[in-house]
Amino acid sequence: MKSEHILKGLRDRDPRGIARAISLVEENDPLSDEILASLDDSLVDQAMVLGITGPPGAGKSTLTDRIITKYRSQGRRVGVIAVDPSSPISGGAILGDRIRMMGHALDHDVVVRSMATRGRLGGLCAAAGAAMRILAGSGCSVIIIETVGVGQSEMDIIRLADITSLVLAPGLGDDIQAMKAGLLEVADILIVNKADCAGAETLAMDMEAIAREGVRKEKVETKVCMTVASEGKGINELLAAIEAVDASHRESGERRIRREKAYDLEVLDWALELIKPSIIEKIGKWDHDRKGAPRLQAARLLAQE
Ligand SMILES: Nc1nc2c(ncn2[C@@H]2O[C@H](COP(=O)(O)OP(=O)(O)OP(=O)(O)O)[C@@H](O)[C@H]2O)c(=O)[nH]1
Numbered sequence: 001m002k003s004e005h006i007l008k009g010l011r012d013r014d015p016r017g018i019a020r021a022i023s024l025v026e027e028n029d030p031l032s033d034e035i036l037a038s039l040d041d042s043l044v045d046q047a048m049v050l051g052i053t054g055p056p057g058a059g060k061s062t063l064t065d066r067i068i069t070k071y072r073s074q075g076r077r078v079g080v081i082a083v084d085p086s087s088p089i090s091g092g093a094i095l096g097d098r099i100r101m102m103g104h105a106l107d108h109d110v111v112v113r114s115m116a117t118r119g120r121l122g123g124l125c126a127a128a129g130a131a132m133r134i135l136a137g138s139g140c141s142v143i144i145i146e147t148v149g150v151g152q153s154e155m156d157i158i159r160l161a162d163i164t165s166l167v168l169a170p171g172l173g174d175d176i177q178a179m180k181a182g183l184l185e186v187a188d189i190l191i192v193n194k195a196d197c198a199g200a201e202t203l204a205m206d207m208e209a210i211a212r213e214g215v216r217k218e219k220v221e222t223k224v225c226m227t228v229a230s231e232g233k234g235i236n237e238l239l240a241a242i243e244a245v246d247a248s249h250r251e252s253g254e255r256r257i258r259r260e261k262a263y264d265l266e267v268l269d270w271a272l273e274l275i276k277p278s279i280i281e282k283i284g285k286w287d288h289d290r291k292g293a294p295r296l297q298a299a300r301l302l303a304q305e
């Protein structure tokens with residue numbers, strides 16, 4: 001009965017049903033398989049997954065909000081996965097993102113999902129991948145993943161995206177420099193937001209230079225866009241850049257390659273998820289002497305029938 005109810009909610013594309021389905025899969029509920037198997041794979045294949053990453057305060061959520069508005073005006077249904085590095089207890093940033101997307105709160109064709117990175121038991125890629133599949137399977141043809149580009153788990157999650165954009169803004173400080181390097185490598189589009197603020201031109205020139213140098217090994221041209229997200233400026237140009245990258249990735253086969261890598265990443269994450277309970281059970285039952293390095297004990301435990 002429960003299962004029918006959940007599956008109906010998904011079929012009806014009811015935001016609450018979708019949220020419930022994502023939660024169940026995230027919690028590894030026994031219904032997970034049924035939920036995931038009910039999804040239309042062709043919708044998942046066709047959806048465009050856009051990663052938006054960058055330092056705190058660069059304007060990622062404000063941009064996301066503007067991008068949603070544009071896609072909605074084209075009649076497309078949009079899903080958002082907001083990955084929140086803050087504590088799940090304080091919930092500050094989750095609330096922030098929710099509030100900023102309030103403009104779409106009553107729109108049933110915008111489905112926002114927050115996901116905390118801390119305090120979670122399971123793999124983030126597994127959970128985010130499942131959320132992406134459920135959102136796409138329930139008709140979202142655009143899925144935006146917003147992450148603050150810091151930790152490794154966030155670098156991993158960005159690999160789930162078909163297209164990655166890095167949002168920067170002038171005056172965000174030196175710590176950004178360090179993280180930029182890694183992110184620049186994966187970014188297809190460099191967005192200089194807060195173009196209304198001092199230093200934006202210089203930043204954009206720096207980014208243009210970096211884009212020309214070709215930081216990335218496989219080197220597809222990196223685009224640089226300037227935006228004032230708070231005023232909705234530069235959004236049409238940004239969308240055009242996104243569409244262009246998408247088209248070129250589809251044509252060159254890059255999109256398929258990324259999807260395959262992302263798929264493998266999800267499989268790995270799920271495999272670790274699924275094996276965990278049995279290991280925990282083994283450890284619970286294991287009568288060992290706690291002598292020697294724990295690493296050796298772990299190897300012995302795994303070798304045990
Ligand atoms: N001047 C100016 N302010 C902007 C612009 N875009 C966003 N802001 C402001 O910058 C602040 C941060 O914007 P957010 O969209 O929350 O930034 P974020 O990157 O999502 O931040 P986190 O989610 O906390 O990492 C807000 O006060 C926005 O109103 C812009 O283009 N120009």
Ligand SMILES: [Mg+2]
Pocket residue numbers: 060061062097146
């Ligand atoms: Mg944000």
